Amino acid sequence: MPEWNxxxxxxxxxxxxxxxxxxxxxxxxxxxxxxxxxxTFWNQSASSELRSIAAKTICIQLDNMFRLHDKxxxxxxxxxxxxxxxxxxIMTNEDNTIADLAFIVDDNYKFRGESDDDAxx
Amino acid sequence: MTRYYNILFIVLLTVLSFNIYPQETLxxxxxxxxxxxxxxxxxxxxxxxxxxxxxxxxxxxxxxVLKETFEKVKQNNFLKDLDIKFKTFQYDSASxxxxxxxxxxxxxxxxxxxxxxxxxGLNFSMHTNGNVVFVKRYNPNDFLKSGISISxxxxxxGAVEMTNELSDSKTKIEKKLSEINDIDSxxxxxxxxxYLKLVTQHLTTQIFFxxxxxxxxxxxxxxxMKNYAYGASLGVDxxxxxxxxxxxxxxxxxxxxxITRWLTGTDDNIYPVGSSLPTxxxxxxxxxxxxxxxRKSLNExxxxxxLGFEGAxxxxxxxxxxxxxxxxxxxxxxKEFNASSVIKNxxxxxxxxxAVELKQENGLxxxxxxxxxxxxxxxxxxxxxxxxxxx
Numbered sequence: 001m002p003e004w005n006x007x008x009x010x011x012x013x014x015x016x017x018x019x020x021x022x023x024x025x026x027x028x029x030x031x032x033x034x035x036x037x038x039x040t041f042w043n044q045s046a047s048s049e050l051r052s053i054a055a056k057t058i059c060i061q062l063d064n065m066f067r068l069h070d071k072x073x074x075x076x077x078x079x080x081x082x083x084x085x086x087x088x089x090i091m092t093n094e095d096n097t098i099a100d101l102a103f104i105v106d107d108n109y110k111f112r113g114e115s116d117d118d119a120x121x
Numbered sequence: 122m123t124r125y126y127n128i129l130f131i132v133l134l135t136v137l138s139f140n141i142y143p144q145e146t147l148x149x150x151x152x153x154x155x156x157x158x159x160x161x162x163x164x165x166x167x168x169x170x171x172x173x174x175x176x177x178x179x180x181x182x183x184x185x186v187l188k189e190t191f192e193k194v195k196q197n198n199f200l201k202d203l204d205i206k207f208k209t210f211q212y213d214s215a216s217x218x219x220x221x222x223x224x225x226x227x228x229x230x231x232x233x234x235x236x237x238x239x240x241x242g243l244n245f246s247m248h249t250n251g252n253v254v255f256v257k258r259y260n261p262n263d264f265l266k267s268g269i270s271i272s273x274x275x276x277x278x279g280a281v282e283m284t285n286e287l288s289d290s291k292t293k294i295e296k297k298l299s300e301i302n303d304i305d306s307x308x309x310x311x312x313x314x315x316y317l318k319l320v321t322q323h324l325t326t327q328i329f330f331x332x333x334x335x336x337x338x339x340x341x342x343x344x345x346m347k348n349y350a351y352g353a354s355l356g357v358d359x360x361x362x363x364x365x366x367x368x369x370x371x372x373x374x375x376x377x378x379x380i381t382r383w384l385t386g387t388d389d390n391i392y393p394v395g396s397s398l399p400t401x402x403x404x405x406x407x408x409x410x411x412x413x414x415x416r417k418s419l420n421e422x423x424x425x426x427x428l429g430f431e432g433a434x435x436x437x438x439x440x441x442x443x444x445x446x447x448x449x450x451x452x453x454x455x456k457e458f459n460a461s462s463v464i465k466n467x468x469x470x471x472x473x474x475x476a477v478e479l480k481q482e483n484g485l486x487x488x489x490x491x492x493x494x495x496x497x498x499x500x501x502x503x504x505x506x507x508x509x510x511x512x
Contacts, residue, residue: 009292016299020321020324025445027304038445040447041435042435043400043433043451048250050356056358057327060240060276060279060327061276064280064327068283069323080240081232081242089202093204095206
């Protein structure tokens with residue numbers, strides 16, 4: 001299992017984008033262990049169908065930001081369908097963490113400047 | 122149902138016993154005897170029994186055992202989307218333990234358009250969810266639902282493309298921001314403010330909708346009342362990610378909390394956020410009540426169309442009370458079309474449900490719920506204050 005590390009671009013990008021999207025207000029080191037039900041989109045009182053729609057909106061927006069802001073491409077074997085579906089699966093289980101989401105992002109996206117060992121800059 | 126609870130209890134007791142004493146399987150009597158030699162108290166076994174029972178009745182313990190047991194099973198691709206959890210259900214002044222389950226599996230998703238910041242496609246999926254309480258009279262607020270659906274979704278807007286050079290510079294700033302370990306220092310740093318200004322200029326309003334056709338089986342938890350429902354639903358989620366946009370300013374639901382965020386020093390100005398615009402779900406179902414005993418007794422078993430509406434909202438109230446404090450609300454309304462006078466007179470033709478919750482990051486919450494969902498004839502108010510952790 002990879003570590004929540006700011007040298008991993010998937011972790012860094014997942015943290016900063018969700019903060020910009022007002023899903024939480026946390027520094028990097030505190031964000032990895034946050035659970036999905038602690039994010040703004042997760043309304044515990046709402047039906048799971050409605051939460052699923054809210055999660056899908058954010059998955060597609062994250063994909064927008066990875067591709068258009070970060071110039072990320074899909075990893076070999078992944079594509080828009082797989083990447084958003086995998087993120088959606090993580091985001092609709094309240095026990096999953098931001099780190100879990102970042103690792104799925106890492107599996108599906110290749111970021112600019114990302115080396116094989118994920119070392120950054 | 123009590124019989125099932127007892128069986129489950131014995132199974133969990135066995136599994137937990139192995140987890141606590143994996144090297145040597147001691148009985149409670151043997152453990153008690155070990156203590157007796159030190160304390161000399163003959164009631165120690167009873168006390169241990171009570172403590173053991175208390176621990177096993179804690180949803181957190183049950184969830185721990187459940188997680189340990191099913192972690193490997195869930196590696197299976199088909200089961201990885203299954204979520205089962207023990208919960209404590211509260212109704213009036215009584216509480217009871219139960220299970221919440223949900224499963225949603227996208228069998229096939231195909232995107233038809235994925236250019237720039239727009240995407241649309243078709244999705245075929247199956248789903249099931251609900252709450253089962255071991256004492257069923259404590260389960261007034263939910264009904265079990267299983268079904269299949271085919272949906273068309275579309276997302277437009279959200280982000281504007283950056284140049285490669287700008288993207289590279291942005292990544293370097295993000296790395297520096299990630300090294301700041303105090304949230305106030307981060308939010309007040311000029312680097313963060315300039316970064317936010319830059320990114321905000323490249324964010325737009327995202328409009329997402331999902332139209333789906335569904336076939337569902339709805340029932341209470343012992344299936345003594347059940348309906349086959351066919352219908353269509355439309356989910357609409359609009360997010361004004363750019364906080365300078367007109368739509369963000371028009372988010373009147375967020376204005377009171379923009380003020381609390383400003384008053385408590387969470388924000389340096391009054392900023393209503395467009396990311397907290399409510400999400401809506403509209404639903405039209407064709408319900409078959411032939412298995413509903415109440416309607417049977419009234420000789421009202423004709424299929425009927427039913428309109429459903431749900432709106433949900435959540436936003437940050439403050440970050441200044443030892444963590445993030447959120448307020449969330451959910452409103453649901455169901456109405457039967459062309460209901461007979463008998464159904465109308467009994468108030469069965471519509472139902473209303475509203476829940477609001479103020480919850481702190483550490484789990485402390487205050488919640489208020491009123492109304493009921495279909496098949497629940499009781500309308501009662503539940504007011505709760507307490508500490509909620511990982512139910």
